[in-house]
Amino acid sequence: MVASEATPFAKTGGLADVVGSLPAALQHFGHDVAVVIPRYPSIDWGKTRSAFDNMTVWLGRRPFTVSIRTLVENGVPFYFVEHNELFDRDGLYAQNGRDFGDNHIRFAVLPLAALGVHQTLFPAEILHIHDWQAAMTPVYLHEQQHSNPAFYGVKTVLTIHNLGYQGRFGKNVLPDIGLNWGWFKPDRLEYYDDVNFLKGGIMMSDAITTVSPTYAHEIQTPEGGFGLDGVLRSRSRDVSGILNGVDYNEWSPEKDRYTAAKFSVDDLDGKRECKRDLLAEFGLPQDDLDRPLVGIVSRFADQKGFDLVSAMAHEFFQRDVQLVVLGSGEWRYEKLFNDWHAWLPHKVGVYIGYNNRLAHKIEAGADIFLMPSRYEPCGLNQMYSLRYGTVPIVRATGGLNDTIDEETGFKFGWYSAAALIDVFEQALEAYKDREGWLKRMRAGMQRDFSWDASAREYSHLYQRLGG
Ligand code: ADP
Ligand code: GLC
Numbered sequence: 001m002v003a004s005e006a007t008p009f010a011k012t013g014g015l016a017d018v019v020g021s022l023p024a025a026l027q028h029f030g031h032d033v034a035v036v037i038p039r040y041p042s043i044d045w046g047k048t049r050s051a052f053d054n055m056t057v058w059l060g061r062r063p064f065t066v067s068i069r070t071l072v073e074n075g076v077p078f079y080f081v082e083h084n085e086l087f088d089r090d091g092l093y094a095q096n097g098r099d100f101g102d103n104h105i106r107f108a109v110l111p112l113a114a115l116g117v118h119q120t121l122f123p124a125e126i127l128h129i130h131d132w133q134a135a136m137t138p139v140y141l142h143e144q145q146h147s148n149p150a151f152y153g154v155k156t157v158l159t160i161h162n163l164g165y166q167g168r169f170g171k172n173v174l175p176d177i178g179l180n181w182g183w184f185k186p187d188r189l190e191y192y193d194d195v196n197f198l199k200g201g202i203m204m205s206d207a208i209t210t211v212s213p214t215y216a217h218e219i220q221t222p223e224g225g226f227g228l229d230g231v232l233r234s235r236s237r238d239v240s241g242i243l244n245g246v247d248y249n250e251w252s253p254e255k256d257r258y259t260a261a262k263f264s265v266d267d268l269d270g271k272r273e274c275k276r277d278l279l280a281e282f283g284l285p286q287d288d289l290d291r292p293l294v295g296i297v298s299r300f301a302d303q304k305g306f307d308l309v310s311a312m313a314h315e316f317f318q319r320d321v322q323l324v325v326l327g328s329g330e331w332r333y334e335k336l337f338n339d340w341h342a343w344l345p346h347k348v349g350v351y352i353g354y355n356n357r358l359a360h361k362i363e364a365g366a367d368i369f370l371m372p373s374r375y376e377p378c379g380l381n382q383m384y385s386l387r388y389g390t391v392p393i394v395r396a397t398g399g400l401n402d403t404i405d406e407e408t409g410f411k412f413g414w415y416s417a418a419a420l421i422d423v424f425e426q427a428l429e430a431y432k433d434r435e436g437w438l439k440r441m442r443a444g445m446q447r448d449f450s451w452d453a454s455a456r457e458y459s460h461l462y463q464r465l466g467g
Helices: 014-027 103-120 137-145 197-204 213-218 229-234 269-281 306-310 313-318 331-343 356-365 381-387 398-403 417-432 434-446 451-466
Strands: 035-038 049-059 062-073 076-082 126-130 155-160 168-170 194-196 207-210 239-241 293-300 322-329 348-352 368-371 391-395 410-412
Touching: 014 035, 014 076, 014 126, 014 451, 035 103, 049 103, 062 103, 076 103, 103 126, 103 137, 126 137, 126 451, 137 155, 137 197, 155 197, 155 451, 194 197, 197 229, 207 213, 207 451, 213 239, 213 398, 269 293, 269 322, 269 356, 293 306, 293 356, 293 381, 306 331, 306 417, 313 331, 313 417, 322 331, 322 356, 331 348, 356 381, 368 381, 381 391, 381 398, 381 434, 391 398, 391 417, 391 434, 410 417, 417 434
Parallel strands: 035 076, 126 155, 155 207, 207 239, 293 322, 293 368, 322 348, 368 391, 391 410
Antiparallel strands: 049 062, 062 076, 168 194
8 A cells, every 4th residue: 555644653634544444454354465655754763674775766867765664563564765855844745734845756756665665575466555645656657667577467546535635736847757748648647737646546547446435426526526527437437435444443432542431332421421521621611511512523624614614603602512623724714713712711612733632532522523524535533423422413425424324413415504503403402302312322333334344345346456
């Protein structure tokens, strides 16, 4: 697998959870899997050892010398591509909200180094690549290795975790990334007179998957296709949707190492203590533990539906509810929640930033989890919520549509504040019926989204491609 992030080494979102846990699940099906990611400063150099020193990859005539460090995590070998000038930076893709100016170089070197790992350290039958940062792997495979026997029969699978991020650059980068103008064609990398890395991956991979069945359909429509729907339709026969799984070793109320108390579907007592602890953590009054507590954990991006949440202000302020929010990203949403907190400090608790421990505490301690995404390829937090008996309110899109139903949560379809407010009121009404609510919590806790089923589907896909 080739990707730009993986837990526990580097994470900005769900991609990392998937790349961190899918490989081990695949090994249960007898596959030998290794992962290639960049060596960011968050990865403790001392814990790794050298696997290959001074490997030179070529972007055209420009050499880049990388070293490959390695360690085994959870039975899976990780290969870290070390190039300090490119990857030893704060931030994975950006700093202070601005993308690095050389991301086209960084995420050309990563796929090239991955091909080097294949050739020197870990010969693979399948190169499974994730998102635009790894999407150029099959492009360079064709460009540089087409007559190299080490690569005969190697198949590529591209998994799209989010079509909203494509790696689009001005066409003048083409010589810098070592490609000739023959690649600048509509059936290759060219996209509205720019270079589009994800498009290259879509055109050149043997199979394309995305992270839920509904999203696999949505990305082939103009509404969900981010301008690549036509390209994806042209490869429709090779596109499929495989739902992400959950790593229940990390996300289970029975053994969560971050929460104040443990609980399970048979013994929910501990959840109350988690709620009390969560309120305390956010400095909110703990006078009435029966009052509904709503939680949000999210990247603050348009994708996540915060314009709808902002339109709920009146509703929130009127009702006897409390809200805890954890997230960071776009400034206007940080401001929105900071304002809410300033106005109603006893009702709204806010933590701006990234904090895994708090994410666990919110999943465990809240009553309701709010995730009204505009679009959501899969979404993991709603599945985590289910496991912790925290009832999700979601919009019926992508993976949210595939994982939440009437028995376990609340869904609305039309992307509008009115529809969200409507379903929010339904949820608050339902919350008053304690027995009914417990039933809903238990139904969610018993849903099984472990990796097994998904890993089996990937396994079938690999076998089909391997012939
Ligand atoms: P996306 O990948 O689009 O951000 P997902 O729901 O697939 O959405 O995954 C988000 C992951 O990132 C989850 O594991 C979630 O707990 C985590 N996460 C998001 N924001 C934060 C934050 N501010 N602090 C801690 N964890 C976060
Ligand atoms: C992306 C998507 C999210 C998905 C995650 C992992 O970040 O936004 O919906 O769960 O990737 O596949």
